[in-house]
Structure formats: structure tokens, C-alpha cells
Amino acid sequence: MNTPDYLDQAVNIDKLDEKILKLITQNARIPFLEVARECGVSGAAIHQRVQRLQNIGVVSGSEFIVTPQKLGYNTCAYMGIHLEKAKFHTQVVEALRAIPEVVECHFTTGQYAIFIKIQTKTNKHLKHIIDNYLQEIEGIARTETFMSLEMDFKRQVPIK
Incomplete structure (x- = not known):
């Protein structure tokens, strides 16, 4: 599958x-x-201009951002995932996509093949997700979980 050019390189904007x-x-x-x-x-x-920026892939859509804590999702964790074999990547990602509490999924270099962000209501809820969903996914060899104590900031990339 060919990747659109705008995903491969920066575009010129004035x-x-x-x-x-x-x-x-x-x-x-x-x-x-x-x-x-x-x-x-x-x-x-x-x-x-905005239409052009959308067409060349600089911006996409618009969204309302939900504050997880306001909906009772008070536990945020990150998990590094080791795969049994690299060939399991696609099927593991599809299985992760089916778990609503997994809110981000990244294919990474380094120690882990996949790195995910999980948002749950409580630590017990997180344990339930790990025990009943994540550990059941074929192709996952092992995981390492990191609890977020607090998010200090989140931002967009800088605009020159």
C-alpha cells in the first residue's frame, strides 16, 4: 500500500x-x-486556507476532548508489550483496538514492540482489563505496566 506523500515529508506552509x-x-x-x-x-x-491545510494533511477534523476523570476514569496506565514474534503485530493491534479502555497504541522501537495507553475507572478495573483481555491476546509474550500518577501537560507540536 502506498503512503500518501504528505505523511512522508513536511509540507511548506507560509x-x-x-x-x-x-x-x-x-x-x-x-x-x-x-x-x-x-x-x-x-x-x-x-x-x-483551512481547506487546503486539511487536503494536504496538516490538520484533520476537529474534536471535543473528554476529561477522563470527569467520567470516572481515574486510572491511567501505560503498557509496554513484548510479542512472541513480530508477525503477531497486526493481530495483536486488532485485538487491542477491540478494548475500549485502550486509548492509544504505538508500534515502537527499543524494548517493546507495542506501547499502549489504558484509561480505566480504578486500579481494580485495570487489573480486570489486564487479566481478562490483554493476557488472553494470542501473540503477546509479556507486558510491563507503568502507572501515571498525574499528567502535568499535553500539547500540540509547536507551530513555528
């Missing part, structure tokens, strides 16, 4: 694109007319 990106990544709900006023261009120009 100062106006950078300013637009800074504004819309700080507030995805900001009206284009407000972005236009801040940038000194028309609303139509902003709409065209």
Missing part, C-alpha cells in the same frame, strides 16, 4: 498558514470570521 494554525489549534471552535479579523484577510480566504 506565515499566514502558521498564524491560522496557531489560532485554530488553541480553539477549534473559533469562528473563521474571527480568525480572518486576527489575520487581516477575508473569511473566504481563511476557509480556503
Whole structure:
């Protein structure tokens, strides 16, 4: 399968694109007319620029971010996964995708083949997920779990 070019290399964006990106990544709900006023261009120009940024893969979609703790998900853990063999990667990832509490999954270099983030309501809930789901996945040789005590910050990549 061919990977789209925009996933392989950085694209060229100008100062106006950078300013637009800074504004819309700080507030995805900001009206284009407000972005236009801040940038000194028309609303139509902003709409065209954002559409172009989407088309070339610089930005995708918009989303509301759920605060897990507000929904009772108070335990955050990261898990390094060792595979029995590299060939199990695809089937393990598909099995992980079926577990809603697994919120991130990364194919990595180094000690682990896969690194995941798990968000659960309690430590007991986490243990249940590990015992009844993760340890049942064919192809996983062993795991190592790291508990997050607190997230200090999370951010987007810097816009020049």
C-alpha cells in the first residue's frame, strides 16, 4: 500500500498558514470570521486556507476532548508489550483496538514492540482489563505496566 506523500515529508506552509494554525489549534471552535479579523484577510480566504491545510494533511477534523476523570476514569496506565514474534503485530493491534479502555497504541522501537495507553475507572478495573483481555491476546509474550500518577501537560507540536 502506498503512503500518501504528505505523511512522508513536511509540507511548506507560509506565515499566514502558521498564524491560522496557531489560532485554530488553541480553539477549534473559533469562528473563521474571527480568525480572518486576527489575520487581516477575508473569511473566504481563511476557509480556503483551512481547506487546503486539511487536503494536504496538516490538520484533520476537529474534536471535543473528554476529561477522563470527569467520567470516572481515574486510572491511567501505560503498557509496554513484548510479542512472541513480530508477525503477531497486526493481530495483536486488532485485538487491542477491540478494548475500549485502550486509548492509544504505538508500534515502537527499543524494548517493546507495542506501547499502549489504558484509561480505566480504578486500579481494580485495570487489573480486570489486564487479566481478562490483554493476557488472553494470542501473540503477546509479556507486558510491563507503568502507572501515571498525574499528567502535568499535553500539547500540540509547536507551530513555528
